[in-house]
Amino acid sequence: MDKNSNAYTFLFAIIMVVIVAAALAFTATSLKPLQAENVRKEKMQSIISTIGVEASRDESAAKFDEFIKQQLSLKPDGTVDETVNAFTLDLAKETKKSNDQQRFPMYVAEKEGKTYYVIPLFGSGLWDAIWGYIALDGDKNTIIGASFDHKGETPGLGADINQSWYEDQYIGKTIFNEKGDFVSVKAIKGGAPLGDKHGVDAISGGTITSDGVNDMVEERLKNYIPYLKNN
Amino acid sequence: MSEEKEALFSKNNRALLTDPLSDNNPITVQVLGICSALAITVQLKPAIVMSIAVLFVLVFSNLIVSLLRNMIPSRIRIIVQLLVVASLVILVDQVLKAYAYDVSKELSVFVGLIITNCIIMGRLEAFALANGPWKSVLDGIGNAAGYGFILIVVAFFRELLGSGKLLGYEILGHKGKTIAESTGLYQLGYENNGFMLLSPMALITVGIIIWVHRSKNRKLIEN
Numbered sequence: 497m498d499k500n501s502n503a504y505t506f507l508f509a510i511i512m513v514v515i516v517a518a519a520l521a522f523t524a525t526s527l528k529p530l531q532a533e534n535v536r537k538e539k540m541q542s543i544i545s546t547i548g549v550e551a552s553r554d555e556s557a558a559k560f561d562e563f564i565k566q567q568l569s570l571k572p573d574g575t576v577d578e579t580v581n582a583f584t585l586d587l588a589k590e591t592k593k594s595n596d597q598q599r600f601p602m603y604v605a606e607k608e609g610k611t612y613y614v615i616p617l618f619g620s621g622l623w624d625a626i627w628g629y630i631a632l633d634g635d636k637n638t639i640i641g642a643s644f645d646h647k648g649e650t651p652g653l654g655a656d657i658n659q660s661w662y663e664d665q666y667i668g669k670t671i672f673n674e675k676g677d678f679v680s681v682k683a684i685k686g687g688a689p690l691g692d693k694h695g696v697d698a699i700s701g702g703t704i705t706s707d708g709v710n711d712m713v714e715e716r717l718k719n720y721i722p723y724l725k726n727n
Numbered sequence: 728m729s730e731e732k733e734a735l736f737s738k739n740n741r742a743l744l745t746d747p748l749s750d751n752n753p754i755t756v757q758v759l760g761i762c763s764a765l766a767i768t769v770q771l772k773p774a775i776v777m778s779i780a781v782l783f784v785l786v787f788s789n790l791i792v793s794l795l796r797n798m799i800p801s802r803i804r805i806i807v808q809l810l811v812v813a814s815l816v817i818l819v820d821q822v823l824k825a826y827a828y829d830v831s832k833e834l835s836v837f838v839g840l841i842i843t844n845c846i847i848m849g850r851l852e853a854f855a856l857a858n859g860p861w862k863s864v865l866d867g868i869g870n871a872a873g874y875g876f877i878l879i880v881v882a883f884f885r886e887l888l889g890s891g892k893l894l895g896y897e898i899l900g901h902k903g904k905t906i907a908e909s910t911g912l913y914q915l916g917y918e919n920n921g922f923m924l925l926s927p928m929a930l931i932t933v934g935i936i937i938w939v940h941r942s943k944n945r946k947l948i949e950n
Contacts, residue, residue, distance in 0.1 A: 499800055504800060505803055508799070508800055508803070516810060519818075520818070523821055530825035531824045651766065651837075
């Protein structure tokens with residue numbers, strides 16, 4: 497067959513693509529369980545890190561069972577929906593539903609006799625999804641830990657939301673003001689004033705990611721107000 | 728097709744391995760692959776993993792393209808090369824996600840960017856399409872090693888001077904909140920150079936390496 501003919505070129509391209517596609521599909525499928533396990537362990541690790549429990553990825557499952565006492569799926573009115581497993585709730589899918597259709601996962605943790613409430617977050621940054629966890633103290637107002645992560649924010653700029661210097665700023669901030677109204681915690685461009693109870697420093701050069709974090713924290717937390725106020 | 732019988736490690740073949748380390752280094756002489764050299768050399772560990780990933784991708788893409796070189800229609804050869812490189816990169820990415828999850832998170836987008844590393848397409852186009860599989864493999868190892876070597880040297884200086892660590896270990900002592908809480912060099916008032924962590928310093932470090940390289944290796948100096 498003439499190597500420069502159109503027929504040969506097409507045939508070569510088709511065979512090549514089919515072989516490559518089959519090889520990649522096979523690898524992806526066979527590695528999937530291992531990858532899913534990594535993601536699951538990392539989720540447990542992130543959740544318990546917000547209440548100050550540091551665990552390696554391998555210990556995370558045991559530590560998770562030790563400290564997390566309840567996994568709740570909340571209805572919009574703050575009552576518990578027993579039929580839904582909170583851990584497997586996919587926030588990417590939940591946030592696409594209308595607010596009254598959603599279930600809001602929450603983890604109740606106990607550490608050294610104190611109760612903490614861990615709220616999962618999900619939103620969008622500049623390029624792709626961002627997510628995280630915020631742990632509230634027993635007063636259901638003060639943040640005692642935050643953990644953020646992202647799929648593909650700009651390295652060195654927005655991607656820094658998963659660095660401890662950014663996350664640790666949230667510790668000690670409050671989500672309700674003195675009157676008891678919900679105000680959330682905002683990352684402020686140019687830096688939060690000293691002593692601001694509801695503001696942290698935004699990331700220079702990562703404005704859209706910082707705004708994404710703000711929107712995510714506010715939009716997610718406000719769904720938990722009925723539960724936080726009534727329990 | 729007639730190829731002369733040649734010993735596996737004849738002088739020519741050895742040159743394929745050693746040339747890219749110095750005389751024909753992809754970074755310092757050909758100035759290719761600079762993008763990733765800037766991006767992932769803040770710490771030693773990602774630089775090492777990146778070097779291994781590039782080694783894998785370059786060796787196998789060189790081998791595959793070399794095996795197919797008499798079958799690839801020349802009109803779509805670039806697309807075929809891209810296909811080979813891209814699928815190898817996806818393979819690396821998937822394996823890292825399953826077996827080295829932390830590293831894969833650290834490298835994040837840069838694994839995908841191996842595809843755009845000019846060294847790889849450059850070697851495929853310039854070497855693998857015209858040479859046999861064994862020579863192509865040697866060429867791949869040589870060039871990846873030349874690339875990785877510079878990457879690791881740059882990362883060594885950036886991590887050491889920028890954060891006082893190597894592979895995450897505190898080499899220069901521990902930096903506490905005050906001088907009294909610090910140990911090692913930090914007790915004497917030493918400070919890390921934060922500038923080393925930023926991309927411009929990678930470029931300057933590569934520049935210094937090129938300077939040193941050329942002053943040692945006079946035949947690289949252009950008139």
